[in-house]
Amino acid sequence: MVKTSDSQKGSHNFQVPATMSVFLAIMFLSLNMGKSGGAIKPMVTFTPNWGNIIFYDNVTLTCDVPSTVPEEPRTYHWYKDKRPIPGDQQRLHIIRSSIEEGRGDYQCQTIGGDISDPVFLNVTEHLVLLQRPPSAIYEGDPLTLRCHHMKYFKAINPKFYKDDQEIKSSESDSTFHIPNITRSQSGRYKCTKQIQLRYDESIVIEDSDESFISVKELFSHPEIKITAYWVIEGDEMTVRCDIRLDPLRGGTELHFAFYRDGRTVRGYDVSDTYRVPSSQLEDSGKYTCEVRTASGTVKKMSDGLYIQIMRIHDYTVQNIIRLVISGFVLSAAVCFIYFHNKW
Incomplete structure (x- = not known):
């Protein structure tokens, strides 16, 4: 046993255990990687916004970076067909483009940031x-x-x-x-x-x-889904409007509305879920949902799903319990007879 002296007990020097040091280092690296890598991914855009041009046309490529606060000066790197090309500014001007020099996949990158996805510029004659x-x-x-x-x-x-x-x-x-x-x-x-x-x-x-x-397709045809097939009167009912949004347009804001028998039960909202805290018999009906973009340019309606709210009386519960017990007893009796005869 190693004894600790009084002077050591009174010392205020705190030493972090080795395992804790490793854990803190990993957390620090993870946070910094999140701030630099995936957080800032630029996108190459064209002005004029055409992906195909005729040789001798002029075009300006811009490295658009998601806004950060505060804005800070950046140095840009440009690539064509994955090879570095001259240019350290946000805009790259292609003057009097030729087929050999202009055509290709363009990417850009800022120091400490991710490289953009390639964008193809086609130059024809x-x-x-x-x-x-x-x-x-x-x-x-x-x-x-x-x-x-x-x-x-x-x-x-x-x-x-x-x-x-x-x-x-x-x-x-x-x-x-x-x-x-x-x-x-x-x-x-x-x-x-x-x-x-x-x-x-x-x-x-x-x-x-x-x-x-x-x-x-921006998002798939919506589908009504319910958390439980059996909804008993007084229970919470949760209905969800399920869609699949294209990952490349993951930032698109969608609004959801819900209807029962053609009448609105909840107007457009960003939530894809409709809840009834205590369902009643009158909540039964054919449910549909509608999804639209915030601008209303794309709108889709689901197929209908009929939901029946069930009322279960005390005697019904008792009958169900009796039926379950009877089934269990019958199964046990059959098993006993089977094994008895086998022996």
């Missing part, structure tokens, strides 16, 4: 190009398409088509806009323009370009 945004398109998004043509040429009469059906014709407007796109509007889009040759404007040729637009 088309006379006419149907331009579209670089990011994925979800239901409810606004979508603008542009019928673009090569510099130094004059073009007239842009036309837009969806699945070979003309949807817009104009003398000069080269854009086609959908305020709130739906999944049913996915399809093959095409645009055409008449190009006048520079050396002789009397010579006109028609050129076109097309692209398949796939509209992704």
Whole structure:
């Protein structure tokens, strides 16, 4: 046994045990990793916001970083096809782009932060190009398409088509806009323009370009779920509106409403759960829920689920107990007879 002297007992020097030191160190590293790594993930955006351009077009790439308080000066690093490229500012200007130098996957990063997801810039040599945004398109998004043509040429009469059906014709407007796109509007889009040759404007040729637009589902069809199939009068009833939100749009705010037999029992709210603390017989009915985005651009209704509130009297409970006991006794008797005969 090791004895402790009086002087040691009176000392105020406190020593942290080795295991505690390791634990504190791990906690410190975990907190600091949370502050630096996943907390600040930038995103590359284009200005103009087109994911495909014609060579000699100009484009500016911006490294958008989630806002922090307070704002602080940053140094940026840029990558193309996972290789470092010159540039330490928030914006990267691509002037008079060429196919070889401009086309590729672009990423950016700040010191101490995560690297962004790659965003592809496509540079082509088309006379006419149907331009579209670089990011994925979800239901409810606004979508603008542009019928673009090569510099130094004059073009007239842009036309837009969806699945070979003309949807817009104009003398000069080269854009086609959908305020709130739906999944049913996915399809093959095409645009055409008449190009006048520079050396002789009397010579006109028609050129076109097309692209398949796939509209992704923002959230799944809602489904009514109840915590228990048997709801007895007086018990709490909990009904949930279950959906799956696309992870890439995880920050989307959704609102939920609940209905019984077509009548509102709870208006739109951010909670996906409807609770009745003490359910009554009149709470029985066909329940549905509706989910919408905060802006109301996407709205979906669930199928109905009929919920019956049950009233159980004392004599009914007694009968259930008798039935359970009788079943147990009968099972025991059968087992006894079986094993007795076997022996």
